[in-house]
Amino acid sequence: xxxxxxxxxxxxxxxxxxxxxxxxxxxxxxxxxxxxxxxxxxxxxxxxxxxxxxxxxxxxxxxxxxxxxxxxxxxxxxxxxxxxxxxxxxxxxxxxxxxxxxxxxxxxxxxxxxxxxxxxxxxxxxxxxxxxxxxxxxxxxxxxxxxxxxxxxxxxxxxxxxxxxx
Amino acid sequence: xxxxxxxxxxxxxxxxxxxxxxxxxxxxxxxxxxxxxxxxxxxxxxxxxxxxxxxxxxxxxxxxxxxxxxxxxxxxxxxxxxxxxxxxxxxxxxxxxxxxxxxxxxxxxxxxxxxxxxxxxxxxxxxxxxxxxxxxxxxxxxxxxxxxxxxxxxxxxxxxxxxxxxxxxxxxxxxxxxxxxxxxxxxxxxxxxxxxxxxxxxxxxxxxxxxxxxxxxxxxxxxxxxxxxxxxxxxxxxxxxxxxxxxxxxxxxxxxxxxxxxxxxxxxxxxxxxxxxxxxxxxxxxxxxxxxxxxxxxxxxxxxxxxxxxxxxxxxxxxxxxxxxxxxxxxxxxxxxxxxxxxxxxxxxxxxxxxxxxxxxxxxxxxxxxxxxxxxxxxxxxxxxxxxxxxxxxxxxxxxxxxxxxxxxxxxxxxxxxxxxxxxxxxxxxxxxxxxxxxxxxxxxxxxxxxxxxxxxxxxxxxxxxxxxxxxxxxxxxxxxxxxxxxxxxxxxxxxxxxxxxxxxxxxxxxxxxxxxxxxxxxxxxxxxxxxxxxxxxxxxxxxxxxxxxxxxxxxxxxxxxxxxxxxxxxxxxxxxxxxxxxxxxxxxxxxxxxxxxxxxxxxxxxxxxxxxxxxxxxxxxxxxxxxxxxxxxxxxxxxxxxxxxxxxxxxxxxxxxxxxxxxxxxxxxxxxxxxxxxxxxxxxxxxxxxxxxxxxxxxxxxxxxxxxxxxxxxxxxxxxxxxxxxxxxxxxxxxxxxxxxxxxxxxxxxxxxxxxxxxxxxxxxxxxxxxxxxxxxxxxxxxxxxxxxxxxxxxxxxxxxxxxxx
Ligand code: FES
Ligand code: FES
Numbered sequence: 001x002x003x004x005x006x007x008x009x010x011x012x013x014x015x016x017x018x019x020x021x022x023x024x025x026x027x028x029x030x031x032x033x034x035x036x037x038x039x040x041x042x043x044x045x046x047x048x049x050x051x052x053x054x055x056x057x058x059x060x061x062x063x064x065x066x067x068x069x070x071x072x073x074x075x076x077x078x079x080x081x082x083x084x085x086x087x088x089x090x091x092x093x094x095x096x097x098x099x100x101x102x103x104x105x106x107x108x109x110x111x112x113x114x115x116x117x118x119x120x121x122x123x124x125x126x127x128x129x130x131x132x133x134x135x136x137x138x139x140x141x142x143x144x145x146x147x148x149x150x151x152x153x154x155x156x157x158x159x160x161x162x163x164x165x166x
Numbered sequence: 167x168x169x170x171x172x173x174x175x176x177x178x179x180x181x182x183x184x185x186x187x188x189x190x191x192x193x194x195x196x197x198x199x200x201x202x203x204x205x206x207x208x209x210x211x212x213x214x215x216x217x218x219x220x221x222x223x224x225x226x227x228x229x230x231x232x233x234x235x236x237x238x239x240x241x242x243x244x245x246x247x248x249x250x251x252x253x254x255x256x257x258x259x260x261x262x263x264x265x266x267x268x269x270x271x272x273x274x275x276x277x278x279x280x281x282x283x284x285x286x287x288x289x290x291x292x293x294x295x296x297x298x299x300x301x302x303x304x305x306x307x308x309x310x311x312x313x314x315x316x317x318x319x320x321x322x323x324x325x326x327x328x329x330x331x332x333x334x335x336x337x338x339x340x341x342x343x344x345x346x347x348x349x350x351x352x353x354x355x356x357x358x359x360x361x362x363x364x365x366x367x368x369x370x371x372x373x374x375x376x377x378x379x380x381x382x383x384x385x386x387x388x389x390x391x392x393x394x395x396x397x398x399x400x401x402x403x404x405x406x407x408x409x410x411x412x413x414x415x416x417x418x419x420x421x422x423x424x425x426x427x428x429x430x431x432x433x434x435x436x437x438x439x440x441x442x443x444x445x446x447x448x449x450x451x452x453x454x455x456x457x458x459x460x461x462x463x464x465x466x467x468x469x470x471x472x473x474x475x476x477x478x479x480x481x482x483x484x485x486x487x488x489x490x491x492x493x494x495x496x497x498x499x500x501x502x503x504x505x506x507x508x509x510x511x512x513x514x515x516x517x518x519x520x521x522x523x524x525x526x527x528x529x530x531x532x533x534x535x536x537x538x539x540x541x542x543x544x545x546x547x548x549x550x551x552x553x554x555x556x557x558x559x560x561x562x563x564x565x566x567x568x569x570x571x572x573x574x575x576x577x578x579x580x581x582x583x584x585x586x587x588x589x590x591x592x593x594x595x596x597x598x599x600x601x602x603x604x605x606x607x608x609x610x611x612x613x614x615x616x617x618x619x620x621x622x623x624x625x626x627x628x629x630x631x632x633x634x635x636x637x638x639x640x641x642x643x644x645x646x647x648x649x650x651x652x653x654x655x656x657x658x659x660x661x662x663x664x665x666x667x668x669x670x671x672x673x674x675x676x677x678x679x680x681x682x683x684x685x686x687x688x689x690x691x692x693x694x695x696x697x698x699x700x701x702x703x704x705x706x707x708x709x710x711x712x713x714x715x716x717x718x719x720x721x722x723x724x725x726x727x728x729x730x731x732x733x734x735x736x737x738x739x740x741x742x743x744x745x746x747x748x749x750x751x752x753x754x755x756x757x758x759x760x761x762x763x764x765x766x767x768x769x770x771x772x773x774x775x776x777x778x779x780x781x782x783x784x785x786x787x788x789x790x791x792x793x794x795x796x797x798x799x800x801x802x803x804x805x806x807x808x809x810x811x812x813x814x815x816x817x818x819x820x821x822x823x824x825x826x827x828x829x830x831x832x833x834x835x836x837x838x839x840x841x842x843x844x845x846x847x848x849x850x851x852x853x854x855x856x857x858x859x860x861x862x863x864x865x866x867x868x869x870x871x872x873x874x875x876x877x878x879x880x881x882x883x884x885x886x887x888x889x890x891x892x893x894x895x896x897x898x899x900x901x902x903x904x905x906x907x908x909x910x911x912x913x914x915x916x917x918x919x920x921x922x923x924x925x926x927x928x929x930x931x932x933x934x935x936x937x938x939x940x941x942x943x944x945x946x947x948x949x950x951x952x953x954x955x956x957x958x959x960x961x962x963x964x965x966x967x968x969x970x971x972x973x
Contacts, residue, residue, distance in 0.1 A: 027291070041204040042197020044419070046368040047452040051895035054368050082197035095195040099187055102860055105868060106678030107194025108201065108369040108419025129908075137902040140895070142368050142420050143678050144864060145871030145932075146903040 011075040015040070016084030024071045031055045031066035033074075034081060042082035042111045046140070053139030056112035057081045063119045063138070082111035085118075094118050097156035098149070105143035113139050113149060121157045129154050169577060169585075170806050172919040175855065181690040181697055182923055185860035189682040189698065202372035202389045202416045207445035210374070211240050213438060214293035216283035216300045217458055218275035221311070221528040221888025222322075223304035225273055225282065232299040233285060238292040240442045242300070243284045245270035251437050255429050256399035258639055259495035260334045265325040265526065267494040269403075269433045274307070276324055276493035277528050278890045279457025281430075286438045286446055309888030313490035313525040314467070324493055324526040333495045334524040336642055338506075340581035340815060341517030346482035350473035354554045359957040360542045360937075362465035362490070363880040364456075365535045366900055367678070369419025371428045371459060372449035375435035379443060384411045384436055385706075389418040390428035391674040392715030395652070397707050400429050404436045412708035415675035422872065422933075423534030424461035425677065426717055453893045461533030462882055464501055464542045465490040472550040478558055478565040483510070484519040485546065491524050492531035499524050501532070501539025503638025504718065506582045507821035508540060508629035511547045512591040513569035518581045528888045536872060536933045538718060544628040545958070548938035552624075552945065553954070562942065563604065566627045567595060573916075583816035585806070586629075586824040587926075590916045594850050595627060598828035601912045602848035607832050620835045621845065622947025626938035630825035630853065632719035632927025635807035637820045644814070653804050655724035656711035659689065659732045660797035661740075663782035665775025667693060668701040671725070673715030675704045679929055680861045681721065687857055688726050691923075692733035693774060694760035712801050719927025722857060723823060726922040727802035735798035743780055744772040746789050806920050823918045823926040825853035829870070829939035835947040837969050840962030842878055842944060844907035849935070852914040853928030854921070863911050865931040871906045873936025879905065881959050 008023040015038060022037060031048075034040040034057070046054035048067045055066040058080040085092035091099065094117050104110045113136070120135040121127055127135075132153040136146060193199055230242040243251075245268065254266040270281045283300050287293035308322045315321055316331040324331055347353065373388040384406045393400070393415070398408035413432070418425050435448040450459060466489045473481040489499070502522050509518050537544075555565040570591040571578055578586045599605075607623055614621040636653050640646035658670040669685045676682065686697035705711075714720070737757060744762040745752040748770050755762045763771035780787060781796040808818040832846035849866055856862050879899045883891040892898040917924020941955035944965070951969045 025291075035203075036206075040197070041201075042199075044201070044369070045203065046370075046419075047895045049452070049894055049896070051452075052368055082195075086196055091192075091195060098195060099191050102188065102191075102864055104191060104194055105680075105864055106367065106369070106418065106420040106676075107191070107199045108367070110194050110199075111197045114195070133903045137904040140368060140900055140902060142366060142422070142872070142900060143868045145867035145869075145901075145906050145909070147867045147906075147908055148864065150903065150908075 009072050011071055013074050013076060014078040016081060026070065026072055028071045029067055030069040030071050030074050033071040034066060040081050040083050044108055044111055046108065053116065054109050054112045056115045056139060058115055058119060063116050080115065082114055085114060093159045094121065094156040097152040097159065101148045101152035101155055103144065103149040103152035109139060109141040113141065117153045117156065120153060121160060126161065127154060127157045170920050175917050175924045179691060180694060181687045182855065182857050183859065185858055186683065186687065186697055188680050188861065189686055189702065190676055190680060200417050201369060201419055202374065202387065203449050205374050205387055205416065207374060207376060210445040210447055211286040211288065211438065211442055212290040212293055213434060213446060213448035214285050214290060214297045215281040215454065216297045216302065218271065218278060218280045218282055220275055220304050220306050221278045221309040222307040223275050224307060225271065225275065226303040226305050228283060229301040230283065233296040236292065236296045236299060238288040239285060239296045240444070241286045241438055242296065243438065243441070245272040245282055248284065248437060251441065252433055253403050253405060255403055255433060256396065257494070257496050259498040260643065261328065264328040265333070265494060267496065269430050269437065277530050278888060279530060281458055284434050284438060286442055310528045311884055311886060311888045313488055313527055316527050317488065317523060317525045324528060331526045332523060333491060333526050334499055334642065335522065337521040338814060339519050343482050343484065343517040343519045346517045347473045350481050351476040352474050352557065354472040354474055354550060354557060356470055356550060356553055357956060358468040358470065358546055358549055360464055360466045360545060361958050362462050362882045363535065363876045364462045364882060365422030365424030366456070366898065367420025367422060367424060370450040370452060370455040371425055371431050372447065373432040373435040374445060374447045375432065375439035376445040377436065377440040382410050385414060386432045386436055387414040387416050388432050389416045390425045390432065391418065391421055391677055392427050392717060394673045394707055394710050394713040394715065400432065403429065403433055412706050414706040415704045417675045418677040421677045422536045423538060424459065426534045428460065430460060452895060456882065456898055457530055457890050457893055460496065460531050461535065462492060462530050463532065463535030464539050466542055468546055470546060470550055472554055474554045476558065478554070478560050478568045480513050480515050480569045482515060482517040483550070486521040488523045488525060490527050490529065492527060492529035494531040495524060495526065496531060496533065498639060499642055500639045503641070503820065504538045504540035504631065505543030506817065507584045507631040508824065509543055509582060510580050511544070511629055512571060512589065512627055512826055514571055516581060529884055534717065536869060536930045540631055541934045541937065544934055545937045545941065548626045548628060549941060552942050562625045563595060563599060567592060583810065583818050585819045585822045587822050587918045587920055588916050589824060589826050590852065590914065591627060591826055594826055594828045594852050594914050597912045597914060598830055598848055598850040601850060601910050602830035602846060604830060607846065620837055620947040622833050622835065622943040622945065624831045624939040624942030624946060625828065626935050626942065627828045628935045628938060630719065630827060630928065630930060630934050631821035632823045632825055632853070633723050633804060633821065634718035634720060635804055635820040637807065637810055637818060641810040641814060641817050651807070651809065653714045654712045654801050655721070655728055656713045656799060656801045657685070657725055657728035657732055658711070658797060658799040659729070659736055661736060661774065661778045663779050665773070665778040666699065666701070667695060668703060670703050670705050672705050672710045673713035677716060679716065679721065680858065683861065684722055684857050685725055685729060688729040692729065711799055716929070719929045723921050723925050723927055724802055726925050727805060728800045730922045731802060732798045732800040735800065736796060739792065739796060740774065740777045742792060743777050743788060747780060748772060823854065823921055825851065825926045825928055827851040827935050829935040831939040831943040833940065833943040833947055835944060835965065837948065837951060840965030847907045848910040848912070849932060850912035850914060851928060851931065852916050854918045854926035855915055855924035856913065857925060859913060862928050865929055866911055867909050867932065869930060870909060870932025870936045871901050873933040874906055874940065875901045876933065876958060877937045877940040878959050878961065
């Protein structure tokens with residue numbers, strides 16, 4: 001079992017627009033790679049078994065449980081994490097909507113929720129509250145009861161739509 | 167203490183009552199929350215535990231040699247070795263010396279998941295590898311699972327030194343119970359069982375300890391709450407002087423009670439840091455948190471009798487409860503104190519009998535979960551009121567209204583001796599009936615039922631006690647070991663040279679509630695500054711003032727008191743400075759819109775910033791007796807508590823600021839699958855003056871979602887052999903967005919006459935009510951099937967079972 005500590009694989013991927021190359025143990029999860037090797041600690045771990053969604057990141061535009069994906073599987077992909085959302089200190093519309101609608105309390109599920117929300121908005125133009133609620137069932141939040149997260153997703157979608165159309 | 171003076175509350179407020187965006191949010195939205203797992207100290211080791219696979223077994227031998235030999239392993243510590251380095255964990259329960267609780271099991275394991283060996287290694291992965299190499303030989307013992315069997319003579323024992331599995335038993339009689347029962351038209355009786363669930367925040371519990379051999383300082387960063395006041399006990403466990411233990415509060419990714427006073431994790435991290443001479447992080451994984459987290463919620467069986475009159479008048483209640491505490495009992499039966507604080511609910515009832523038996527079994531022990539046992543009491547009382555309404559064929563809203571205390575009856579002493587400060591229960595009920603469109607739903611229900619649909623409506627009207635007194639932890643005993651009575655909360659306000667304000671809090675960090683926003687709003691109110699400009703920080707315990715931390719919905723009320731007095735101290739000093747510089751009499755100055763001015767001469771005025779710079783930099787321009795700087799601290803004690811009497815027929819005032827709520831749930835139940843769908847849900851809460859309504863709404867929705875989990879989904883299940891069947895989120899099912907409805911929320915504000923601004927606690931919110939409303943709705947939906955919810959969670963399997971069994 002301890003061979004995993006010596007054998008290394010090289011990976012190269014893009015994380016938040018930055019090219020990353022590394023030598024990693026085959027057993028290293030993408031979540032641990034982001035958190036421990038790249039210091040991107042916004043991706044959180046709530047269960048490490050694919051249930052809670054706190055570790056959700058986008059890999060080639062699709063939401064992925066970073067606790068279940070191995071770093072070697074992410075070789076050659078483009079990864080988006082919560083740290084890539086804001087630009088020059090300006091919150092992304094999804095973040096801004098979570099703020100104005102109070103889509104967070106403790107903040108622990110929030111990075112995963114934001115990434116999943118972004119995917120939902122990109123994939124569903126003019127997303128409705130029902131679609132948002134159904135889509136968010138992938139991610140657990142223990143604090144909010146989801147209501148204001150649903151509202152935030154709908155609000156962010158309409159703000160982003162407006163931005164695109166302008 | 168007698169009844170405190172009634173306060174006058176002004177209705178004109180600048181910041182209190184406004185739903186300003188939270189100060190905390192930006193860092194969380196950016197992924198910079200600063201949680202415990204984000205903290206990496208140089209040269210830090212990480213921990214994994216070997217946990218017991220047996221519920222009850224003697225430890226025959228432990229071979230750690232292979233684990234120790236693994237490269238990257240720094241230390242392997244067994245329970246016996248840990249017991250040489252640490253003392254038992256602090257325990258507020260009865261007879262702690264007879265059921266000692268240690269950070270790792272010694273000699274025998276008492277539940278499936280109990281820690282046996284701790285390993286510190288260069289990484290968590292290596293520590294986990296090493297854990298697999300530890301060989302433990304166990305001699306299995308008969309598991310003690312059923313509390314009803316465990317309390318009988320002849321049962322095998324969880325703790326041999328205790329000589330019984332009954333950790334505590336006591337009965338109380340408040341008022342003329344026998345007479346009230348004799349005079350009743352009917353006695354309504356039932357048996358109820360509230361199953362075991364828990365807070366299960368998405369972030370688990372963790373600690374990073376850093377012992378400095380040179381100074382003897384044990385620094386521990388932890389996401390646990392409420393460390394300040396009783397920190398000396400943890401220092402004792404770690405065998406460090408109490409002034410050499412410094413707890414650094416770290417943001418908690420949710421708690422709901424489950425991170426309250428979490429001592430085992432810091433103890434293991436601290437022990438290993440001292441042993442290895444390096445910083446050590448111990449972060450529970452999910453299985454650890456579920457199986458060994460010391461914070462399961464209540465698990466109670468009840469026999470209840472309710473004395474009622476034929477017109478629906480409630481007279482008295484007899485409650486006999488057996489509670490399954492698991493293998494240890496760290497907080498004693500304080501959970502039942504919470505229930506006794508509001509045992510008669512919002513109703514006029516003149517007497518109460520309460521009999522509690524606390525039993526030890528081979529399960530993870532109880533800690534705290536939102537409601538701390540009072541939510542169970544709410545459910546039981548409301549279940550009985552519903553049963554009375556059904557037997558008397560009364561509308562559930564009507565029987566409640568008939569028994570409500572009236573607004574002019576406050577302050578009202580309930581039979582246990584606790585006081586309810588204020589309330590308007592009829593007002594809340596009216597709002598809720600309207601918000602839910604109760605009459606309309608009754609109509610639609612009739613139509614739906616005609617179509618064969620099982621639609622039901624459930625109502626509950628429940629109390630939410632807030633701001634506890636420490637007495638509830640010991641009034642159970644005639645001769646308590648330590649009849650403590652202090653539960654303070656502190657704040658320091660510092661106005662810097664430019665007039666910017668920093669508020670320092672002392673008991674914990676952010677835990678999901680909004681302490682920074684709330685304090686900033688209170689400070690904004692006092693000084694007429696925009697709350698967004700207030701800086702709120704958290705002190706480590708070594709820089710600390712007396713503080714208790716969140717729990718029992720106390721934090722906002724208590725910090726409001728501390729802010730109020732600290733602000734007054736600053737203003738007093740500021741007025742003296744302004745008076746001197748304006749050459750005016752201090753009595754002629756008034757605080758107007760952010761500064762002091764001479765009454766009637768608005769031009770003779772100094773802003774807070776003008777005063778502050780003088781206070782900080784210009785000593786020689788000030789009167790001799792004025793010290794430099796402009797800061798003040800205040801230690802705020804509970805504004806209204808009294809001691810219990812000697813024979814405990816009167817428990818005194820211990821939870822006086824009484825919130826209230828009405829929830830109305832409309833559900834449809836599929837009798838074939840047992841699935842419960844929400845058609846509507848309305849919640850009206852009254853927790854006095856609201857500081858930030860939107861943040862309160864967040865608690866109501868979030869708490870209700872947890873209440874839905876408790877009602878329908880969540881249970882820590884131990885099988886007959888004592889093996890935990892729900893060790894992960896795959897089996898322990900917490901609600902997703904598809905399991906909770908969209909809530910309609912209403913508010914009523916009945917200010918407390920005794921607290922700053924009239925604030926009452928509201929943080930436990932929906933979980934205090936939802937189980938009662940949902941249980942009633944299921945009953946109503948399935949009334950043709952003879953179903954009555956007597957056990958939670960009402961899982962689909964159970965509902966189908968009840969239908970088949972006819973009730
Ligand atoms: S941590 Fe990845 S799903 Fe929970
Ligand atoms: S905000 Fe706390 S878990 Fe979602």
